[in-house]
Amino acid sequence: MPSVESAYKMPTSNARRLAAEGLPSYGSLFSLGRNATKTCSGEVAAQSAFNPDDPERLQGREDGSSPSKLKALIFNMQKFSLNDGPGIRTVVFFKGCPLRCRWCSNPESQLRKPQIQWDPRSCIHCHHCEELCPRSAISFIETSGKERIRIDEGRCNACGRCVIECPKEALSCRGVWRSVDDVLQFVAQDKVFYEESGGGLTLSGGEPLLWPEFCCALLGAASAQGIDSCIETTAYADPQVFRRVASCLDHMFIDMKQANSSYHRAATGVSNELIKANTSWAISSGKDVTLRLPVIPGFNDSREDAEAFCGYLKDVGATRVQILPFHQYGEAKYEELGYDYELAGMRSLHAEDLSDFQRIFIEHKLDAYF
Numbered sequence: 001m002p003s004v005e006s007a008y009k010m011p012t013s014n015a016r017r018l019a020a021e022g023l024p025s026y027g028s029l030f031s032l033g034r035n036a037t038k039t040c041s042g043e044v045a046a047q048s049a050f051n052p053d054d055p056e057r058l059q060g061r062e063d064g065s066s067p068s069k070l071k072a073l074i075f076n077m078q079k080f081s082l083n084d085g086p087g088i089r090t091v092v093f094f095k096g097c098p099l100r101c102r103w104c105s106n107p108e109s110q111l112r113k114p115q116i117q118w119d120p121r122s123c124i125h126c127h128h129c130e131e132l133c134p135r136s137a138i139s140f141i142e143t144s145g146k147e148r149i150r151i152d153e154g155r156c157n158a159c160g161r162c163v164i165e166c167p168k169e170a171l172s173c174r175g176v177w178r179s180v181d182d183v184l185q186f187v188a189q190d191k192v193f194y195e196e197s198g199g200g201l202t203l204s205g206g207e208p209l210l211w212p213e214f215c216c217a218l219l220g221a222a223s224a225q226g227i228d229s230c231i232e233t234t235a236y237a238d239p240q241v242f243r244r245v246a247s248c249l250d251h252m253f254i255d256m257k258q259a260n261s262s263y264h265r266a267a268t269g270v271s272n273e274l275i276k277a278n279t280s281w282a283i284s285s286g287k288d289v290t291l292r293l294p295v296i297p298g299f300n301d302s303r304e305d306a307e308a309f310c311g312y313l314k315d316v317g318a319t320r321v322q323i324l325p326f327h328q329y330g331e332a333k334y335e336e337l338g339y340d341y342e343l344a345g346m347r348s349l350h351a352e353d354l355s356d357f358q359r360i361f362i363e364h365k366l367d368a369y370f
């Protein structure tokens, strides 16, 4: 049996993706200036407006002209969500995440730049995209008798040519630069449902805290309209950034993935000390915090893991945890993005599989629910 740590070693495909993203160092990620490109490589119509080699664009800097004009890279906005905070909510999904969890069900959220997604059901394998790409970013490989796309994210600049020219519309671009005004207008359309249900706006991702200026501007504008706010976050952020955004929020959902920091690093690419410190601060500051625990077979689902999580919860002062059984909803997206998926075929879990696991929390007088 391999050790958990070696079994969850950062996969080379993830390391490649991080390098392709050209992310700045952890510290500098949070000190980005507010001068920025106004371009939107995700929107084909806006292609002529940007220089694909602009290094500022690759760092995803925010547009600093005025708070309501700030832009962030958003890959989805979803109305009528019932599982992302109290009541009926609109969830805004930000692109970019400092973690690389091997079970991620939103792999399209990870890169902090627009990226090409492929629909294998529509593709006729004509290879036109491969031939036309000016940066030789597209190739096809064959595995198990099936041809699959590979997109070299270090080369692709999201120029959109392949999206436009694919004869079967099998390619699309994930990630669109949206302004605070634009997002707020969309969110405010459902105010009547928020008022009826106690719902509101939820920031999710990816990691919203990679876009602190945008988040604060959006949350301030939403609050001015009486819209309740929530975040789903890894809490892996500079403490100053974390506190600043947290001060604008009504509710927080913070992930807790592994109590053992070196196992955490092996499976997600980062250690858990910063996450733990930020979580502890949020709870001690009186924020409405719920911990969320994705339970992954062979990684954090043992009795020992549950006992260690109880200690973690007590350390940070939490009394409430939502248990999220592992699922495979994101599996197809890995193929669509041209990624390998290392948990392919792993059995999904259900609440009934985790009743013993849940009981351990209850024995420790913690409120653990599904």
Ligand code: SF4
Pocket: 118, 122, 123, 124, 125, 126, 127, 128, 129, 130, 165, 166, 167, 168, 169, 170, 171
């Ligand atoms: S994605 Fe489009 S252009 Fe590329 S091989 Fe498939 S059908 Fe042809």
Ligand code: SF4
Pocket: 116, 132, 133, 134, 135, 136, 137, 138, 151, 155, 156, 157, 158, 159, 160, 161, 162, 163
């Ligand atoms: S968007 Fe398509 S054509 Fe443009 S660089 Fe990326 S893969 Fe190549």
